[in-house]
Amino acid sequence: MDGQSAGPAGPAGTTRTKDDVPTRGVHHLALTTEDMKATVEFYVGVLGMKLVHAMKVPEGVGTVDNRGNPPWERLRHYFFDMGGDSLYAFFEIPKGERPQTDRDAIGGMQHVAFACSAERFQDIQDRLKAHGVPADGPIEILPGIWSVYFHDNNDIRLEACCKLDEGDAQGVVDSVTQTRAEAAEELLTLGDEDWIDMVAPNLKP
Ligand SMILES: [Fe+2]
Structure with missing residues (x-):
């Protein structure tokens, strides 16, 4: 490597490093549910996230000035704090209007993995158990990195991921x-x- 090659999206004559990437991280994920109340109860009640914003999508955005939003008016659109200054959001699609997604479909979302401190990793496992939510793991997915897999009330596949020996100072990118x-x-x-x-x-x- 000569250090002069342009990265695929970098300006000519420069290379990107891990500290020079175009994005800071996830601002929000936007997922779909047909039962917002059950979704709130799962993410707040089971996982312990905080609900930080609850709204209906403004009139007109669904069917008139649609920017790629779900094509219905006044849908519920709620946001949870998933840590790391990132939001985890849902639209509530009218019941029965869309099929359950195939998480392996092209362009779909196979699963979401949340980074957790060692303490929170145990807490999530305790919470899942207390609420009778089935979980697989902990499984060592890469040396020193442990995961637990489970599903939310919408059958969205979730993963809690932790470096058990790093406590609160969890590193993600460098570790992989x-x-x-x-x-x-x-x-x-x-x-x-x-x-x-x-x-x-x-x-x-
Ligand atoms: Fe994963």
Whole structure:
């Protein structure tokens, strides 16, 4: 790697590092439910998130000035604090108007994984158990990284993810960033060495 290759979205002559990415993180996820009350009770009552905003989508946005929103008027649209200064939101779709999604469909959302401190990781497992929500795990998904998998009231697949030995100081990106040699084992199935240098100059040496 010569350090001069332009990243795929970087300005010419520069490379991106992990501290120079175009986004800070998730502002909000917007999911769908057909039962907002049960959804509030799951995320607040079972997981312990905080409900921070409850609204109906303003008149006209659904069917007149639609920006990609669900095509109905005055839908409930609620937001929860999922930590890390990020929001977790739902639209309430009218009952029976849409089928249950296939989480493996192309362009769909397979699952959401929440980063948790070690204390919260245990708390979530205790809460799931107390509410009779089935869960798989903890499973060590990568060295030192443990996950518990479960489903919300909408059958959305969720994951709580934790580095048990890091307490409150959970790192995410650095803990999974591979060395160039590790990533190359897979990336060479898609392109050559020059292509790897172009798309992944940020890998560890
Ligand atoms: Fe995952």
